[in-house]
Amino acid sequence: MNTTIETILNHKSVRAFKQKHLTSEQVKQLVEAGQAASTASYQQNYSIIGITDNEIKKAIAKNAGNQPFIEDAGHLFIFCADLYRNKKMSEELNLDIEKTLEGIDATIVGAVDASLAAQNLVIAAESMNLGVCYIGGVRDGIIEISNLLEIPDYVYPVFGLAVGYPDQENEKKPRIPFEGIYHENKYDKSKIDIAKQFDKDTKDYYSKRLGKAVNRSWSKTAVTSLYNLPRTFIKDYLNNKGLAKK
Incomplete structure (x- = not known):
């Protein structure tokens, strides 16, 4: 078994992190690994918001189910389905994609693109001996968190992802x-x-x-x-x- 598969099969969620920030270089490497994932028709219908402001991180933790480990993570990523970018590009090209955006498929495609990128980022993080935990609770406070992050129309947060140095690991x-x-x-x-x-x-x-x-x-x-x-x-x-x- 190769090391990539071993890393994938050894995945476990981490909900206790050392209070140690990721470096800007680590964040860049992780995001670029996420970007290497497949994307529907090369549309890249997602964006990633990195949270470095402690007050914003606290507010997200509160609105995502009061999960304290979110504040301790080395870095917090919010993965968003992003149709705004292509909506603006369509206006530049004088093409009306409103019907497509109003359909459910575009919404699904955005979530799929964001999820593929996130899982690539997870594998990269775990290969660097970092721990991760997806935060679906972001959708519990989706309105408050969207306002907090100034998320525009045609964009919505799909989930958060806490990444950092494990202080305690759960069993598989x-x-x-x-x-x-x-x-x-x-x-x-x-x-x-x-x-x-x-x-x-x-x-x-x-x-x-x-x-x-x-x-x-x-x-x-x-x-x-x-x-x-x-x-x-x-x-x-x-x-x-x-x-x-x-």
């Missing part, structure tokens, strides 16, 4: 087995049985991790998250940004 979480994820030629609904077995296995994982028997499993964690975080307000937010109207 088990994943659904290959056979439960990979389908060949057509979708196989019977693979739900593999997921059910995996769910039983994760109960043992959580009990060992916490040192006691607990009523916790992968499905309970995942489904509870879906139940508690409907985020139905995001549709109106996107519509107000000129996106996903149709």
